[in-house]
Amino acid sequence: MRTKIYFFLYIGALIALSMQKSYEPLIFIFMALFLMLGKSAFVLARRALLLVAFFSFFITLSYSLMLYMQSQPFWNYFLTLNLRSLDMMYLTLLFTARVNIYEALAFSKELSFLLVLSVSKIMTMQRVFADYSDALRSRRVKKPSRDQIYEYLGSAIAGFLDRSIQESKENFEAMKSRGFHV
Amino acid sequence: MHIPDGFLSPSTYITASFIALPLLIRAFKKTKELIDDESFALLSSLSAFSFVVMMFNIPIPGGTSGHAIGAAILAILFGPWVAAFCISLTLFIQALIFGDGGLSVFAVNSLSMGFTASFVAFYVHKFLKNKMRDNIVFFLSGWSGIVAASVVVAVILGIQPLLGVDALGHPIYFPFGLSVTIPTVVGSHILFFGLAEGIATMLVMRFVEKITNQDKEVSNES
Structure with missing residues (x-):
């Protein structure tokens, strides 16, 4: 039962993260997740970064470049989207590292x-x-x-x-x- | 074509989840009806097969390469519901266990790569079968399935700027509108990834037919 509660908490946290519109809280969330992971934090951070890097950086860089050429502020967009994507991936890795997925999904x-x-x-x-x-x-x-x-x-x-x-x-x-x- | 977490607004993926869930339940029930007792063993094997197909890099004329998803192969051989369920199960495992894609976008990926690709491939094959050469029919089934899936992805990505903006009026999810996503996402699938799926479908189905014909000849001789 406990693992199922964790699963619903994970889904709730994913939805909450996807609603974030500015990068400041996402930095704190990333740091909190980092601390929660303890020893495996660096390994999973690297994995999360590799998993989101290709699509995320490619899309956000091209759009940020477009904003930059129009002399518009782009940092908020660039940081928010990449950090949100990274936090969501990091959360998934934390969930799969700490919770027995098969038990959590045993509906x-x-x-x-x-x-x-x-x-x-x-x-x-x-x-x-x-x-x-x-x-x-x-x-x-x-x-x-x-x-x-x-x-x-x-x-x-x-x-x-x-x-x-x-x-x-x-x-x-x-x-x-x-x-x-x- | 996998969309990662964070690029779709909650209104998009929650709506997609409400559409995908009943379809997945129906696909699961249909599969059990169609394959009966052996369904579990076969479903897991076909999902693993779909996972492996995605690992093969297929060279495309022009010097590039892409990977197939195997939707057309499974749809032609086992029907569109079985194919859609297996591809969706693979996408779910990829998202949760291998971190490829994301759980929040699973429903969108399942609707596009699972259901759209499988059903379009199946009906294109059904419609064109016996009307032209087998190889062309297999190729077109695979190609059209993946191109149709890319249209769904392009539309979903392209409407994101309308669904969320920040205080400055900049998009906060996927930033480019339909005028960019339709030509880039659909165009690349028409020219590259669709070819990979079409070639994979043609090669595998040709091989399956060859083996089936050999088996028939052996049984006729004996």
Whole structure:
């Protein structure tokens, strides 16, 4: 029950953050989140920064440049949007670092089970994807042609699809044999 | 096409959440009806598949590359509801566990990349099937799905300057209006990302057809 309360608090905090219209409170919120994270603050701050940087900086920089060229103040816009985006991402990282997400989202047995199963498969697929990429890299002497890349992509993606369907059948049989019914 | 947290006004993402939630519940129920007992294992596998498809960089003629989302592949093979649910589940996991996108914008991402892309791809395939070469139909299904999704994203982003301004009259969410978002977001998807989705759909469906035909030949011989 406690984790569910944390989840609703997190949603409420996200909405409150998205309503902020000036950067001053967002600086204090960032500092508060930083302190709450303790030892992992720097690592998560770096991760949050990397996650929001591309889209956020690209959009806000181009708009700020436009305001600057029109001799209009741009700092408020630039800082507010980037800090709001950063704070929201930082809050999400804090939530996922401190709260058991699967427990927090266990509103229905079916969805909770689906989430756990999907995440575990995504982790496995990520490893297989890395193996595929390494295998392709280690087997080529010269740069492959576009046709060769297309052939590889077609078979690799279809291979993943085939693997996904096969695995789901095996999972289903394993679940059934253990008397697991959702 | 993932929109990060902080760029959409609360009125936008709360409205989108009210639209997306019943659709997701319906998609979940439809999927369970369609696939029955195996649905859970298959749904999780297809969501993982969609996640992996997004990791492949597909070279596009012209020297650039982009990634597909796999909506058309899933929609053609399993139907639009299954595809929409799997893509949405993947987006949810990306937002909450991998920090890609954001939870506040999940509903908008789900409506565009999940529902719009899957349904448009499915119906384009259904309409064009048997009217032209398979490869072209697969390509157009993937391309049109992703372009339609980009139109939704462009419109949602483009109306943000109307939904929130500061004391000086400057936008406080996404700053550019429709006159910028439509050509840039939709244009880049027509020319680049749509091609990636179209090529991925064509390559995978061609491979699936090849394997299916081989299986048929083997069973006919035996």
